[in-house]
């Protein structure tokens with residue numbers, strides 16, 4: 365670990381050393397609402413949101429150590445006191461780590477699309493994973509998803525159409541234009557430059573499945 369990141373790592377990174385659930389009050393030192401970003405990548409979204417909303421706690425998760433280090437380099441111990449990072453591969457077992465009804469918002473921006481049919485089983489957004497997200501979101505909590513991959517967008521829209529616990533905030537199930545408060549991520553910019561406009565999805569949890 366680079367010397368310059370050691371203090372930051374101690375402050376910002378959560379370590380999972382047992383099978384306990386995360387205790388957000390202990391982790392953030394307050395009981396402000398918590399927003400989770402899954403697959404934070406280079407952290408543009410998480411870090412800007414944390415600055416814009418100092419009274420909200422932001423937990424950024426990524427499976428890759430390299431991405432965690434990139435975010436640590438960008439984080440400032442004074443400006444980003446409401447951010448924590450966790451390196452973990454997220455799947456439906458996230459419910460073992462995060463208490464039911466404890467998150468106000470979840471963001472998943474440009475999840476890996478696994479375009480080949482035989483790889484679709486690796487996609488993060490599956491029915492059982494949405495069940496898990498439904499469990500950890502508070503009632504009226506929001507899930508925001510963006511993808512530049514049209515077929516994955518349709519896959520996601522279809523999964524949510526069949527659910528009774530979520531309702532789309534967009535007529536027709538998606539939007540193609542940036543919404544208020546949207547922050548461009550590395551993948552937004554990269555994919556737009558290649559000619560792929562993102563699909564934005566936004567769902568409110570309205571009850572139990």
Ligand SMILES: C[S@@+](CC[C@H](N)C(=O)[O-])C[C@H]1O[C@@H](n2cnc3c(N)ncnc32)[C@H](O)[C@@H]1O
Nearest residue numbers: 403404405426427428453454473474549550551
């Ligand atoms: C395509 S990148 C998008 C990054 C960022 N959200 C953006 O829009 O630029 C996907 C990110 O999600 C992470 N990732 C993919 N699957 C994950 C999982 N199951 N759990 C945690 N992180 C994951 C990857 O390491 C990568 O950083």
